[in-house]
Amino acid sequence: MSGTAMRASQKDFENAMNQVKLLKKDPGNEVKLKLYALYKQATEGSCTMPKPGVFDLVNKAKWDAWNALGSLPKETARQNYVELVSSLTSASQPSSQVEPGADRKPSAYETLEVTSEDGITKIMFNRPTKKNAITTQMYHEIMLALKAAGKDDSSVTVLTGNGDYYSSGNDLTNFTDLPPGGPEEKAKNSAILLRDFIDCFIDFPKPLIAVVNGPAVGISVTTLGLCDAVYATDRATFHTPFSHLGQSPEGCSSYTFPKIMGPSKATEMLIFGKKLTAREACAQGLVTEVFPDSTFQKEVWTRLKAYAKLPPNAMRISKEIMRSREKEKLRAINVEECNVLQERWLSDECMNAVMNFLSRKAKL
Numbered sequence: 001m002s003g004t005a006m007r008a009s010q011k012d013f014e015n016a017m018n019q020v021k022l023l024k025k026d027p028g029n030e031v032k033l034k035l036y037a038l039y040k041q042a043t044e045g046s047c048t049m050p051k052p053g054v055f056d057l058v059n060k061a062k063w064d065a066w067n068a069l070g071s072l073p074k075e076t077a078r079q080n081y082v083e084l085v086s087s088l089t090s091a092s093q094p095s096s097q098v099e100p101g102a103d104r105k106p107s108a109y110e111t112l113e114v115t116s117e118d119g120i121t122k123i124m125f126n127r128p129t130k131k132n133a134i135t136t137q138m139y140h141e142i143m144l145a146l147k148a149a150g151k152d153d154s155s156v157t158v159l160t161g162n163g164d165y166y167s168s169g170n171d172l173t174n175f176t177d178l179p180p181g182g183p184e185e186k187a188k189n190s191a192i193l194l195r196d197f198i199d200c201f202i203d204f205p206k207p208l209i210a211v212v213n214g215p216a217v218g219i220s221v222t223t224l225g226l227c228d229a230v231y232a233t234d235r236a237t238f239h240t241p242f243s244h245l246g247q248s249p250e251g252c253s254s255y256t257f258p259k260i261m262g263p264s265k266a267t268e269m270l271i272f273g274k275k276l277t278a279r280e281a282c283a284q285g286l287v288t289e290v291f292p293d294s295t296f297q298k299e300v301w302t303r304l305k306a307y308a309k310l311p312p313n314a315m316r317i318s319k320e321i322m323r324s325r326e327k328e329k330l331r332a333i334n335v336e337e338c339n340v341l342q343e344r345w346l347s348d349e350c351m352n353a354v355m356n357f358l359s360r361k362a363k364l
């Protein structure tokens with residue numbers, strides 16, 4: 001969003017929430033209380049909570065800040081929140097020439113480790129104990145990291161996972177965090193999040209390489225069809241169990257997979273949930289090359305470092321010319337897939353599958 005005259009959209013608001021987490025300097029308690037109050041007003045409306053006791057100092061300060069906003073409309077609170085965050089982020093940037101992410105510490109992200117060296121920005125999924133399952137926060141952080149990497153001075157960007165998995169896909173506990181509008185609102189918000197997330201892959205301007213260090217499930221597989229090269233350890237597997245989960249394909253895979261591997265192989269993966277080995281995925285064109293697990297990291301990074309020395313503008317322009325004809329089509333497919341999924345998430349088939357996983361009755 002640019003300019004104060006424009007009204008902040010839900011997307012601006014969500015971006016602002018993520019920017020707050022990335023502030024390099026603590027804005028101080030007064031500003032934090034203001035942010036809290038505006039957030040609550042924007043999401044829940046006027047304060048109707050009972051006033052905390054005098055000894056409950058922290059909650060009383062929060063309550064006071066929220067209550068002070070009176071009947072400020074939700075939209076205005078959202079706008080004020082976005083503007084306040086915008087003023088904080090610009091104040092913490094010494095110059096507009098600073099590349100986003102260039103001086104960001106790895107710890108700026110909670111669910112990722114992002115590093116930049118040898119011309120390569122590496123975005124590593126960093127929830128190894130949860131098999132790098134992607135939470136709502138992690139979707140937002142990946143989007144931020146991709147946007148920053150797209151503008152930084154690295155030549156190529158790499159997605160990879162920490163631990164034994166590349167990623168087990170969507171974190172199924174995302175479904176349990178229901179907003180006031182219940183499952184319908186949740187499904188709508190998730191469809192918006194998914195659309196924006198996938199758009200970041202479609203629009204990514206420089207070579208985007210997946211270094212698949214272990215098994216990949218669901219959305220971490222479908223997004224491979226939007227990457228420019230995929231290197232996998234022979235330990236990796238590729239699994240899109242959408243029917244088992246009462247869901248349908250996303251990440252433009254309903255288009256990219258039949259195109260990459262032919263319709264019948266795509267059917268086995270996307271409809272019947274067939275899990276592919278790395279070598280099978282390579283034979284079908286989803287994976288570029290497979291390496292023995294014992295030498296995977298060494299071989300892949302040696303190669304990537306050499307690629308990253310190539311002239312970056314030439315690589316960017318070549319990607320643009322290879323991909324630009326498809327961009328509009330991919331965006332439209334993304335929207336269509338999200339609309340279908342929004343309905344699927346409300347189906348008994350999907351809700352039962354998620355409940356079965358969460359109650360430990362089912363694993364893939």
Ligand SMILES: CCCCC/C=C/C(=O)SCCNC(=O)CCNC(=O)[C@H](O)C(C)(C)COP(=O)(O)OP(=O)(O)OC[C@H]1O[C@@H](n2cnc3c(N)ncnc32)[C@H](O)[C@@H]1OP(=O)(O)O
Nearest residue numbers: 129130131133168169170171172173190194218219363364
């Ligand atoms: C908003 C956008 C939506 C986009 C739509 C996306 C769709 C998809 O991505 S569909 C795919 C969803 N993923 C799954 O269904 C995978 C579910 N996980 C499993 O089946 C298994 O965990 C496993 C096969 C991936 C690994 O099994 P195992 O080696 O036995 O390890 P654990 O199950 O013990 O896992 C360790 C730990 O991690 C938690 N976990 C793993 N994956 C997920 C996940 N996707 N969602 C939530 N939690 C996950 C697992 O529950 C364990 O947690 P603790 O018990 O607390 O240790």
